[in-house]
Amino acid sequence: MFRKKLKRGPQVILPKDAALILAYSGIAPGSKVVDAGAGSGFLATFLGTYLRPGKVYTYETDERFLQIVKDNIVACGLEDVVTLKHADVTKGIKEKDVDLVTLDLRDAKKALKHAKTALVDGGMVVTYSPTIEHLMGVLKELKKLNFSEIKPVENIVREWKTELTTRPETMGLMHTGFLTFAKKIK
Amino acid sequence: MFRKKLKRGPQVILPKDAALILAYSGIAPGSKVVDAGAGSGFLATFLGTYLRPGKVYTYETDERFLQIVKDNIVACGLEDVVTLKHADVTKGIKEKDVDLVTLDLRDAKKALKHAKTALVDGGMVVTYSPTIEHLMGVLKELKKLNFSEIKPVENIVREWKTELTTRPETMGLMHTGFLTFAKKIK
Amino acid sequence: MFRKKLKRGPQVILPKDAALILAYSGIAPGSKVVDAGAGSGFLATFLGTYLRPGKVYTYETDERFLQIVKDNIVACGLEDVVTLKHADVTKGIKEKDVDLVTLDLRDAKKALKHAKTALVDGGMVVTYSPTIEHLMGVLKELKKLNFSEIKPVENIVREWKTELTTRPETMGLMHTGFLTFAKKIK
Amino acid sequence: MFRKKLKRGPQVILPKDAALILAYSGIAPGSKVVDAGAGSGFLATFLGTYLRPGKVYTYETDERFLQIVKDNIVACGLEDVVTLKHADVTKGIKEKDVDLVTLDLRDAKKALKHAKTALVDGGMVVTYSPTIEHLMGVLKELKKLNFSEIKPVENIVREWKTELTTRPETMGLMHTGFLTFAKKIK
Numbered sequence: 001m002f003r004k005k006l007k008r009g010p011q012v013i014l015p016k017d018a019a020l021i022l023a024y025s026g027i028a029p030g031s032k033v034v035d036a037g038a039g040s041g042f043l044a045t046f047l048g049t050y051l052r053p054g055k056v057y058t059y060e061t062d063e064r065f066l067q068i069v070k071d072n073i074v075a076c077g078l079e080d081v082v083t084l085k086h087a088d089v090t091k092g093i094k095e096k097d098v099d100l101v102t103l104d105l106r107d108a109k110k111a112l113k114h115a116k117t118a119l120v121d122g123g124m125v126v127t128y129s130p131t132i133e134h135l136m137g138v139l140k141e142l143k144k145l146n147f148s149e150i151k152p153v154e155n156i157v158r159e160w161k162t163e164l165t166t167r168p169e170t171m172g173l174m175h176t177g178f179l180t181f182a183k184k185i186k
Numbered sequence: 187m188f189r190k191k192l193k194r195g196p197q198v199i200l201p202k203d204a205a206l207i208l209a210y211s212g213i214a215p216g217s218k219v220v221d222a223g224a225g226s227g228f229l230a231t232f233l234g235t236y237l238r239p240g241k242v243y244t245y246e247t248d249e250r251f252l253q254i255v256k257d258n259i260v261a262c263g264l265e266d267v268v269t270l271k272h273a274d275v276t277k278g279i280k281e282k283d284v285d286l287v288t289l290d291l292r293d294a295k296k297a298l299k300h301a302k303t304a305l306v307d308g309g310m311v312v313t314y315s316p317t318i319e320h321l322m323g324v325l326k327e328l329k330k331l332n333f334s335e336i337k338p339v340e341n342i343v344r345e346w347k348t349e350l351t352t353r354p355e356t357m358g359l360m361h362t363g364f365l366t367f368a369k370k371i372k
Numbered sequence: 373m374f375r376k377k378l379k380r381g382p383q384v385i386l387p388k389d390a391a392l393i394l395a396y397s398g399i400a401p402g403s404k405v406v407d408a409g410a411g412s413g414f415l416a417t418f419l420g421t422y423l424r425p426g427k428v429y430t431y432e433t434d435e436r437f438l439q440i441v442k443d444n445i446v447a448c449g450l451e452d453v454v455t456l457k458h459a460d461v462t463k464g465i466k467e468k469d470v471d472l473v474t475l476d477l478r479d480a481k482k483a484l485k486h487a488k489t490a491l492v493d494g495g496m497v498v499t500y501s502p503t504i505e506h507l508m509g510v511l512k513e514l515k516k517l518n519f520s521e522i523k524p525v526e527n528i529v530r531e532w533k534t535e536l537t538t539r540p541e542t543m544g545l546m547h548t549g550f551l552t553f554a555k556k557i558k
Numbered sequence: 559m560f561r562k563k564l565k566r567g568p569q570v571i572l573p574k575d576a577a578l579i580l581a582y583s584g585i586a587p588g589s590k591v592v593d594a595g596a597g598s599g600f601l602a603t604f605l606g607t608y609l610r611p612g613k614v615y616t617y618e619t620d621e622r623f624l625q626i627v628k629d630n631i632v633a634c635g636l637e638d639v640v641t642l643k644h645a646d647v648t649k650g651i652k653e654k655d656v657d658l659v660t661l662d663l664r665d666a667k668k669a670l671k672h673a674k675t676a677l678v679d680g681g682m683v684v685t686y687s688p689t690i691e692h693l694m695g696v697l698k699e700l701k702k703l704n705f706s707e708i709k710p711v712e713n714i715v716r717e718w719k720t721e722l723t724t725r726p727e728t729m730g731l732m733h734t735g736f737l738t739f740a741k742k743i744k
Contacts, residue, residue, distance in 0.1 A: 152718040159360075209388065
């Protein structure tokens, strides 16, 4: 129940989306992941929880978030798994043979060429796009870089209530972001 | 733009659901409709707008709503189309050869046998069920009464926004009610 | 139940979407509508059914569809309401004081300036966009032309089944098109 | 990418639903899980992959599936994590201090009292209900047994395509099952 321990910072990817990234990317204990931007560290610590003895390298440029991420890594007991890097993923990724690159940042499209270099053959990149403009920029760059099996999805969790009567909640979360999965082949 | 003129009263069926009732029931000018409960008269006046020289008989038992409905009929200029009846649809329907019966009331299931008697062969009944408990009661009674082509549907309108960026609204209407369409055969 | 009489031609706007256009545009008997392209005439005859003594002018450039549309107008008994025009709506709209312009064609964005000229103040245009590329082109042009209350929506009807058990259908229609409503102000 | 290795047997919980169970239940390495019925072992091996040194005890009564499950446990290299039990979960659960009980079987409601006994305080049960009838039976029993925070959800993944144009897939998976989460308090 590690999520209860997390400090809140910038808006984070929700558990429903983090879970889909885990399930669709097929990463497992031992996998190597690069994540950017760290934000509050939610996605990095969520994935890190399940990947030991794997590694998660999480990039963040915004100094305001660094301490929150560090605190959350410690709170989750993931110092041996999650490494915070104060670096700009759009400038380059130093890690090699990476199984998964997750990009939740405004300039995701600028990081895709570095993601491709860092990934193993068959490795995956996942981008999180709150808007269509962001999504279209990512899709264009993924195609230009010859990524395979490019697949955007929306993940909608519809909550029901069941106190006196049973029915879907009247209001709910209609949209968080578009998740786009793509595979590096060759 | 008749809807702008309507006085607000009890919660009403939304335009998206009223529109689906119109489109799926296949009613057209000249059709005869029985509607209950009237509520504020929204559904009765919406349908009435498009059915002249047809008729809409709208039943309401709650005295508090009667004046609102009357005012809305007048505001829409539908005195020749929509007739308000201060009567209980679960006790009986006097109209014959009805093309469509719409039921948006707690005791909808108790009105279904009267709906069947009132409908022409091939006529339709549509029920509006906010909850699963309501829906299941309606479905059971529809089957017992040998209605055909029983089809519950949900109608979800997802709004997008497009000011600075383009994306679905974060929060939205996840549920209003289950609409169940069924046909009287024989 | 006029839809049963229609000949099938090119892919048509579905009843769920046609109904939403009717309900959200607020058109009513007496309204004047311009529709393009006619396709098989489904939307023109659907709207025409409910607008008498109003008018629907439906534009079509593709000669293969003209006879189908004519036959469908006659089958619906709407010769006095729906007028088929063998003309290109992207080249101009002759009608004036139009309450609603519906655009379901590849080059919808090229017709928007003519739609604005044809519409009354407070009149609406509705576009049907199967793809994001189409939608984004339409939105850009609507903004450039100073349309107001620009609102894209998706309309998802989720069908349930209720034979032995009650549940949503496993597979269903996840997408038809984005409907974008916009109003001419001034 | 362990899923590629799995033999197919009976219909399985999909990755989207398995992922949500992982994320919402908050289980982590070291957690103890009871799962029934095993089916082909998909959910047991999915969860097992991420829980070492935890344990997953998966119950199955149908002899036809036992060998498939065993093969899948071996294929995933999870012999030290996932234990297959040829037993009926509706007759009792021997494990104690369980963090999560997952029930994907027709008689789920009959297993809930045993789930409550097996769970630690704060532990969760998750049921998978393909139908409303199943869901309503589960909800009634959960309330009777004083489970807390009873929350049914639907998880809809909407796939987009982006070859020549970008748009949601026309047809898609509208329903798999209702997932109901509930917590044992005290």
